[in-house]
Amino acid sequence: MKYISVAKAATLWGVSERSVRNYCANGKIEGAFLTGKTWNIPETAQKPKRSNTNINAPKTLLQVLRREKAQRLSGGIYHKVQIELTYNSNHLEGSRLSHEQTRLIFETNTIGIENETVRVDDIVETANHFRCIDMIIDNANYSLSEHFIKQLHSVLKNGTSDSRMDWFAVGEYKKLPNEVGGRATAPPEEVHTQMSRLLEKYNKSGQKTFEDIVEFHYEFEAIHPFQDGNGRVGRLLAFKECLRNNIVPFIIDEDLKMFYYRGLHEWKNEKGYLLDTCRAAQDKFKTYLSYFRLSFID
Secondary structure (H helix, E strand, O other): OOOOHHHHHHHHHHHHHHHHHHHHOOOOOOEEEEOEEEEEEOOOOOOOOOOOOOHHHHHHHHHHHHHHHHHHOOOHHHHHHHHHHHHHHHHHOOOOHHHHHHHHHHHHOOOOOOOOOOOOOHHHHHHHHEEEHHHHHOOOOOOOOOOHHHHHHHHHOOOOHHHOOOOOOOOOOOOOOOOEEOEOOOOOOHHHHHHHHHHHHOOOOOOOOOHHHHHHHHHHHHHOOOOOOHHHHHHHHHHHHHOOOOOOOOOOOHHHHHHHHHHHHHHOOOOOHHHHHHHHHHHHHHHHHHHHHOOOOO
């Protein structure tokens, strides 16, 4: 067998000679041996992999989001999720803030306003929604519970004009009957019972499929447990459950808005409308994953 020097190995592997000596000393190069103070390295030896490559590298989207959140990394997938999910989910519910204004609030805690009127609630709910996303990332691996869902609603609606109304229950189920898209929802006195049944059924099985998550989303919206904020809370829960089950999440944007509402309205007649809409949203999210080179996520 032919042997090469530390200097030659360093050149071939693109590392320092000190690194090569450390590899040898730590037994990471099979067949390397000392002659006096000189290391002899087999010509066929391969550069050792860094010890933390497989141990510390994130292997799921949730792990990536948690790492970037902890690092306060700007410009990564965590940053992208905060802005896209917040802007689009609020926009579906009538927020007049632009995508650029949403981005500014997240990045600088300021907002650019010129010759326009902006609702304070839109600003407050945008800032609150950023906190809600952090909540679903932090609690992604826990089973859904009424307590967590109410906490999410409390954070979303905290400090809004609704929260100052006697009839509006922040972080609690609705007090007054409401409709969604002209359709009746669960009466206030039945919300707790229906939510308990829904969560018991959903939590009964372990690993969830994409279809399981979309069905839960429909059933949550059909109950409509809160006076307001149901759509945003429901979409946050769906995102959380995708993270928990390592399923590509979906963000419903303006282009899919009418298909999304049709899917919710027609679920009992044709589930494919909503499933296909959410799959289309998944496809768009996959472009984000591809851009940030997160190819380990299916």
